[in-house]
Amino acid sequence: MQRPPWLQQPTVVDAVAGLIALTALAGVIWSPKLTNAVARATGSIEPVQISVDVRNLSVADPEGFLQSIRDDGRLSFVIRNQPAGSVRVLNATNISPKVVSVMPDGSVIQADNPNVSSPLYARFDLEADAEKVGSGVVIAGTKLKIGVPIELEGTLYRVNGVVSGVGQS
Known part of the structure; x- marks a missing residue:
């Protein structure tokens, strides 16, 4: 057969x-x-708030720059040189250090730095979808903790920052 x-x-x-x-x-x-x-x-994936601090950024118009980031509403980010998708921008604020002066009567006053060429320090408050695990949060397969280097990229900029806070939305 x-x-x-x-x-x-x-x-x-x-x-x-x-x-x-x-x-x-x-x-x-x-x-x-x-x-x-x-x-x-x-x-197992839920929204998480992330704070990213960017220091020593040379920008001609700091407030215009921060406003354009707020208006865009989304940006791409890279964690430890690995693309991690895009996140929602909740806020972008200027956290540049202030000039502190002690007055003769003992009071302390703070003022913006009058030096026009001083660099911008900014904090980006972002919201991303992350997986919560016992040792923290995981975004795009990478554990995200305070101190991790992050690269933020929008339509007109690419800046390097550091995670300064991770919390739940």
Whole structure:
């Protein structure tokens, strides 16, 4: 009795085609987007607030720069040289150090630095979707903790900063 042609010995071409199919299936199963979608569906991903401080930034119009960031509303960010998607901008504020002076009567006053060429110190308050784990939060497969270097990128800028706070929304 003769077997049908599809039940005969597999050839090298059949083995290569099967290997390609298995590789494609593994890529779909372990894809970050699918993993992220499953995590979102199960409720393990939730919004997290992140504060990023940027120091010594040379900007011609600091207030205009910060206002344009607030108006954009979203920016891309990179954690430890790994792209981590985009986040929502909640606020961008000027945290440049003040000039402190002690008056003769003992009172202390603070004023903005009159030096026009002084660099901008800014704090970005961001909101991102993160997975909460026992040791902190994970965004795009990277643990995010205070002190981690971050790169922020918008339409007209790319700046380096440091995470100064991680909290729950």
